[in-house]
Amino acid sequence: MITLTTYKWVPDFAAPLMRAFRVRWALEEAGIPYNVRLVALGPEQRSPEHLARQPFGQAPAIEDDGLVLHESGAIALYIAEHSEKLMPHNRVGAARATAWVFSALNSIENAVQELGSIIFFHKDAAWAKERRPQVEQFIRLRFGQLAEALGDKDYLEGDFTVGDLMMSDVLRIIDSTHLIDEFPTLKAYKARCEARPAFKRAMAAQMEGFAPAP
Ligand SMILES: N[C@@H](CCC(=O)N[C@@H](CS)C(=O)NCC(=O)O)C(=O)O
Incomplete structure (x- = not known):
C-alpha cells in the first residue's frame, strides 16, 4: 500500500x-x-x-x-x-494532461507562490509593500491567459484530469487575496474542481x- x-x-x-x-x-x-x-x-x-x-x-x-x-x-x-x-488512456490526451501539470507548477505556482510568500511571511515589510503590485500584475497576466485557454470548457481538456487537479490546487495558494474574483470563469473552474467528492x-x-x- x-x-x-x-x-x-x-x-x-x-x-x-x-x-x-x-x-x-x-x-x-x-x-x-x-x-x-x-x-x-x-x-x-x-x-x-x-x-x-x-x-x-x-x-x-x-x-x-x-x-x-x-x-x-x-x-x-x-x-x-x-x-x-486522472489520465486519459491515449497518448495525446496523456501528453496534454501532463503539460497542464507542468504549467500549473512552472507557470502559475511560481507566480502565486511569490504573492503567498509576501502575504504569509512578509506582509508588513517595506520591500514587500513595494513589490506586491508588480507580483499581482503578473498574476493577473497569467490568470487572464489561463482563463483564455480554459474558454467555456468545464476543465482544461474538457474532462477532468490530473492537470486540473494540479492547476486548481495551485490557485488555492492565494485564496485569501480574492484576486481570482477578477476572472469569473477561472473562479467557477476552481469551484468546480473543489466541489468534487x-x-x-x-x-x-x-x-x-x-x-x-x-
Ligand atoms: N516542490 C516541492 C515543494 C514541497 C514543499 O515546499 N513542501 C513544503 C510543505 S507544503 C515544505 O516541506 N516546507 C518546509 C521546507 O521547505 O523546509 C513539491 O511540490 O513537492
Whole structure:
C-alpha cells in the first residue's frame, strides 16, 4: 500500500495548503487507499531517514512497493498513471494532461507562490509593500491567459484530469487575496474542481491528520 509522508503539525494557515494535499486528492480520485506517516518539522525533518525520502527535507513523499518518490507533481503523475479518472488512456490526451501539470507548477505556482510568500511571511515589510503590485500584475497576466485557454470548457481538456487537479490546487495558494474574483470563469473552474467528492474527502483527511498546535 502507498505510504504518504507529510508533517505532524504546520501553522494553521498552511494546513489546507500543504503540497501533501494534492497527493491525497489524487489518491482519492483514483480510489487508491493509503497510509500516512507523520514527520515533525525540525530535527526529524532533517534526519537521514527523512532525507532519504525527500532530498530537501520537505513533504510530501511517497513509498510504494519499493519505490520512494518526492515532488508533488511527480507523485501526482505517478498516481494518475493508475487511474483513467486522472489520465486519459491515449497518448495525446496523456501528453496534454501532463503539460497542464507542468504549467500549473512552472507557470502559475511560481507566480502565486511569490504573492503567498509576501502575504504569509512578509506582509508588513517595506520591500514587500513595494513589490506586491508588480507580483499581482503578473498574476493577473497569467490568470487572464489561463482563463483564455480554459474558454467555456468545464476543465482544461474538457474532462477532468490530473492537470486540473494540479492547476486548481495551485490557485488555492492565494485564496485569501480574492484576486481570482477578477476572472469569473477561472473562479467557477476552481469551484468546480473543489466541489468534487474526492477533493472534499482529501481535505477532510488532511485537516483531521494534524495534531493540535503544541
Ligand atoms: N516542490 C516541492 C515543494 C514541497 C514543499 O515546499 N513542501 C513544503 C510543505 S507544503 C515544505 O516541506 N516546507 C518546509 C521546507 O521547505 O523546509 C513539491 O511540490 O513537492
